[in-house]
Amino acid sequence: MKKHLIAVPYYVWAVVFIAVPLLMIGYCAFTDASGAFTLENIQQITKYWPVMLRSLLYAAVATACCLVIGYLLAYCMAQQSERTKTVLMILLMLPMWISFVLRTQAMQDLLDLVQNWLKAAGIDLQVRNNALAVVLGLIYNYLPFMVLPIYTSLEKLDKRVIEAAEDLGANRFNVFRKVILPLTMPGVGSGIIMVFVPTISTFVVSEKLGGAKFNLIGNVIQEQFLQVYNPNVGAAISLVMLVLILFILIIFSFLDDETKEGLL
Amino acid sequence: MNSKRITAILAILALLLMCMGGCKKYQPNEVVYVYNWGEYIDEEVNELFEQETGIKVVYKIYDNNESMYAVVKNAPGTYDVVFPSDYMVGRMIAEEMLEPINFDNVPNFQYIMEKFKHMDYDPGNLYSVPYTWGTVGLLYNTSIVTETPTSWNALWSEEYKDQILMYNNSRDTIGIALLKNNCSLNTTSEAELRVATADLIKQKSLLQAYVSDDIFSKMESGSAALCPVYSGDAISMISENPDLAYTVPAEGTNRFVDCICIMKDAPNKEAAEKYINFLCRQDIAERNREFTAYSTPQQQVYDALPDEIRNDPIAYPDDSSISKTEVYTNLPQETLELYNSLWNDLKNS
Numbered sequence: 001m002k003k004h005l006i007a008v009p010y011y012v013w014a015v016v017f018i019a020v021p022l023l024m025i026g027y028c029a030f031t032d033a034s035g036a037f038t039l040e041n042i043q044q045i046t047k048y049w050p051v052m053l054r055s056l057l058y059a060a061v062a063t064a065c066c067l068v069i070g071y072l073l074a075y076c077m078a079q080q081s082e083r084t085k086t087v088l089m090i091l092l093m094l095p096m097w098i099s100f101v102l103r104t105q106a107m108q109d110l111l112d113l114v115q116n117w118l119k120a121a122g123i124d125l126q127v128r129n130n131a132l133a134v135v136l137g138l139i140y141n142y143l144p145f146m147v148l149p150i151y152t153s154l155e156k157l158d159k160r161v162i163e164a165a166e167d168l169g170a171n172r173f174n175v176f177r178k179v180i181l182p183l184t185m186p187g188v189g190s191g192i193i194m195v196f197v198p199t200i201s202t203f204v205v206s207e208k209l210g211g212a213k214f215n216l217i218g219n220v221i222q223e224q225f226l227q228v229y230n231p232n233v234g235a236a237i238s239l240v241m242l243v244l245i246l247f248i249l250i251i252f253s254f255l256d257d258e259t260k261e262g263l264l
Numbered sequence: 265m266n267s268k269r270i271t272a273i274l275a276i277l278a279l280l281l282m283c284m285g286g287c288k289k290y291q292p293n294e295v296v297y298v299y300n301w302g303e304y305i306d307e308e309v310n311e312l313f314e315q316e317t318g319i320k321v322v323y324k325i326y327d328n329n330e331s332m333y334a335v336v337k338n339a340p341g342t343y344d345v346v347f348p349s350d351y352m353v354g355r356m357i358a359e360e361m362l363e364p365i366n367f368d369n370v371p372n373f374q375y376i377m378e379k380f381k382h383m384d385y386d387p388g389n390l391y392s393v394p395y396t397w398g399t400v401g402l403l404y405n406t407s408i409v410t411e412t413p414t415s416w417n418a419l420w421s422e423e424y425k426d427q428i429l430m431y432n433n434s435r436d437t438i439g440i441a442l443l444k445n446n447c448s449l450n451t452t453s454e455a456e457l458r459v460a461t462a463d464l465i466k467q468k469s470l471l472q473a474y475v476s477d478d479i480f481s482k483m484e485s486g487s488a489a490l491c492p493v494y495s496g497d498a499i500s501m502i503s504e505n506p507d508l509a510y511t512v513p514a515e516g517t518n519r520f521v522d523c524i525c526i527m528k529d530a531p532n533k534e535a536a537e538k539y540i541n542f543l544c545r546q547d548i549a550e551r552n553r554e555f556t557a558y559s560t561p562q563q564q565v566y567d568a569l570p571d572e573i574r575n576d577p578i579a580y581p582d583d584s585s586i587s588k589t590e591v592y593t594n595l596p597q598e599t600l601e602l603y604n605s606l607w608n609d610l611k612n613s
Contacts (some may be wrong), residue, residue, distance in 0.1 A: 047605070050612050112487060129473045211473025213430045215611040226331040227433070228604045231338075 013149070025242075028235035041236035048220055048237060052244075055217040058131070059200035063137035064144075066195045067188065069139070070146030074187075077147075078154040092144050100141065104208045107137050111209065129211030137209040138199045145198075146191040153187030154180075197245055217241060296535040299336070299343040301522070302327055302477075304396075306555035311394045313542050327476065328433060335359065341529035344536035350521045351435075353392045354594030356384035362391040362438035369537035372544035380561040383521060386591055391524035392398045393540055396558035398495035399519050399581060399589055400436065402513040408489040416444035416513045417460045418490060425470045429482060432474035434548070434607040435592065436518075437464065440492050442504075443515050449590045452599045461606040465613045483508060494520070495578050497556030502578075503557075510578045516588030521561070 032038045043117050044051075095103055111128045118125055127133055150207030157180065165175045203218030210216075215223070215238065298310075302325040307515075310321040324343075329352040348356055351354060356362050365374050368498040373393055380394040402413050403613070408427065409418070419428055419440065428435050439449050441460035449456065472488050477499070482488040484505045493501070498510040524543060526536045542548055546564045553560045559579045560566055566574065574580060 047608065129471075207432070208478075211471070211475075213468060213471065213474060213611070215608070219611075220608075223604075223607075226334050227328075229330065229334050229337065230601070230604075231334075 025235045025238055028232050028250045029239045030236075032232060041232045042240065044233050045237060045240050048069070052217050052241075054214065055200050058135055058138065058216065059196055062135050062142065063192055063196045064197045065135070065139050066143050066146040067192065070143055070191060071150055071188070071225065073143075074147045074151040074154055077151055078157075079218055082165050092147060095140075096144055101204055101208075103141060104137060104204055107140055111136070129209070129213060131214075133209040133211075134206050134216075137205040140179050141205065142199055145194040149190040149194065150184060150187040153184040157183055188252070193249060196248075200245065201205065201241060269552070275284060288462060294532075294535065296345065296532055297322045297324075297343045298345045298539065299324050299332060300345075300347045301325060301327060304347065304522075304556055305601075306311075306551045309543070309548055309551055312548070315538060317535075317538055317542075319538065321539070329435075336527060340527070343527050343533060344532055345539055346525055347395060347522055347605050348392075348525060349397075349433055349592070350383065350385045350523070351592035351594045353523050353525060356525070357386060357391050357592060361528050363367040363394065363528050363530055363533060364390040365393065365526055365540070366537060369534070370541045370544065372541050375546065375549075375562045375564050377561055377563050377566070381605060384591060386523075392525050393544065394561035395522050395543070396496065396553075396556060397519065397521045397526045397561055398579070399512060400440075400492055400494055400517050401498060401510050401578070402490065403498050403501065403508055403510050404490045405483070405486055405488075405507050406509050407486070407507045412509070412511055412612050413490070414514050415513075416440055416515055418513070419492065420467050422445075422469065422470065424489050426472050427487075427489035428467075428471050428580040429473060429475050429479060429488045430464075430467070430471060431492060432476050434603045435611075436492065438472070438603060438606065439518055439592075441467075443517060446515055447520055447590060448562050449593065450593045452596060454602060457599075457602055457606060461610055468610070468613060492560075496556055499557040499576075499578055506522070512585060516590065518584065519589035519591050521591065522558075 014214050029041070030037055032040065036138050073092075077085055080088065091206055098106075108128075111133055115126075118127065127136070161179055161183070162175055165179045170178065201218045201221075202216060202220050204215040206212070206214070206219055212219075221237050221241075224230050224237065296319050298321055299325070304325075307323070310323055311459075313319065313321055326335065329349050332346060332348065333352060334355070336346060349484045353362070364576060370393065376394055380397065382389045383392075383394075387450075398417070402418060403415070404413060404418075409424065418424075419430070430440070438457065438460050441463045442449055442456065443453060444463065445456070445460060447453075447456045456520070475482065479491060479493065480501060483491060483493075483501050486505070486507070493510070495510065498508075501512065524540050524542070526533060530536050543552065544562065546562070546568070549562050549565045550568070553565060557579075566580075577585070581585045
């Protein structure tokens with residue numbers, strides 16, 4: 001019982017800042033401006049399917065890119081000496097010391113610069129104010145969230161397991177596929193969740209780097225609350241997103257268990 | 265070690281003394297809560313008000329009418345003084361969110377020009393005091409756009425592809441397409457609004473971005489060539505980059521009046537009236553005019569301006585240009601919903 005008590009500060013926190021807001025969202029989603037029960041807000045969601053699909057697509061692409069880049073980086077980092085590890089870790093974390101919005105603003109200016117270089121080099125590729133810029137921004141902002149959990153699970157990996165696999169005649173590819181990858185799956189799983197969930201609901205990146213030319217679902221929610229002032233519809237879209245993300249995470253964890261078992 | 269401790273104790277004592285001094289100066293009821301646009305006041309004015317009246321100013325800022333509306337709608341009784349624009353004054357009056365001002369306590373209201381009293385959004389002039397006004401025009405970079413644009417159609421020209429900016433809000437952006445088509449800015453005709461949106465969808469491939477505050481950096485640095493802009497902002501940007509120029513196209517434009525109002529559940533209405541009266545005092549109004557670069561609705565302030573400002577066609581266009589402008593009115597609910605759905609179509613196109 002005593003052990004239970006030390007978590008009380010968190011319980012208070014969770015009730016005030018998680019449970020209560022969730023209940024408020026649920027309440028707003030199913031009521032109209034006068035407070036009467038309605039399903040109309042939820043039905044409005046059909047208008048926003050294309051936006052939702054686009055958000056899903058961008059988040060998926062950004063997460064996949066983060067996974068490939070992040071795994072390779074984490075793998076390299078884990079091979080280095082302690083000293084190099086520290087340096088690489090600081091380099092990775094350095095941008096995180098700056099506020100998210102500032103970083104995104106800086107990215108906008110950086111892309112301007114890159115655009116000028118491309119133009120000077122005669123390459124006709126748009127890297128500003130389009131989908132590519134948004135995905136680049138998402139990768140830039142969320143890569144550390146992918147690298148850290150994978151790196152941690154690689155660090156925890158018992159080197160003797162790898163040696164055993166090598167002794168038993170597995171080549172490097174098979175060691176990776178049959179030993180390292182399955183054992184780091186928990187890191188990969190939490191990395192994917194930590195990147196996918198925030199990227200799907202972003203609104204700063206699409207506004208700053210996408211030139212606000214198309215909305216992601218985060219922009220629609222923000223507009224409902226702050227532009228057209230229809231908090232009920234805003235809450236309904238948030239609720240649908242919440243359920244959708246939960247659903248995806250459940251499917252994912254199910255697949256993850258399967259793959260883990262299959263590979264082990 | 266010891267001397268450090270003494271310094272720390274002294275510092276804490278000093279802080280306590282400062283707090284006590286602060287407590288003595290301000291009675292709890294002598295606070296005025298002000299909610300204004302960013303960069304829309306010379307903040308020293310607030311300090312002057314505190315010194316002169318002993319009323320503490322708690323000052324918060326917002327970046328557009330709609331987000332201000334969302335905040336005050338959700339939290340009545342938080343603010344005393346707000347600064348909505350014309351159409352938002354109309355909406356807030358209609359929704360009974362504003363408190364009538366007792367003009368006996370705001371004698372400086374007499375200095376407001378007659379043409380800014382009894383506006384359509386507040387016909388009885390019970391709820392609002394004009395603070396600034398201006399027009400929307402075209403800002404262009406003369407090193408790229410060499411001929412003065414004469415029509416809003418300039419924002420649809422192929423030759424400035426990727427160098428055109430538009431505002432990231434539905435009212436201003438759809439409004440510009442309406443102006444281009446010679447329609448009223450306050451139209452409720454679905455057909456006209458749909459044609460305007462179709463034009464904006466065509467324009468989208470030519471745009472660099474939809475912007476709000478980014479407009480300053482993009483135009484001043486020259487990374488964009490052409491955009492619609494509020495006249496006061498145009499004056500600020502031209503002073504930063506002399507290559508920029510401002511013009512009001514022939515089709516006419518929007519004229520806006522930003523007002524000062526008191527909230528219905530204002531915690532301290534009397535302090536709010538004192539604050540409004542203070543802002544209308546000639547010297548204070550002049551400071552704010554100079555800081556914001558927006559046009560003043562105050563006769564005395566205007567009369568005291570040097571000729572080059574008074575004759576600046578950006579800030580003070582002549583009567584014939586004014587006659588071609590239209591002030592936004594509060595649109596009916598179904599038109600607001602149509603705006604929202606058209607804006608969604610535009611962003612999904």
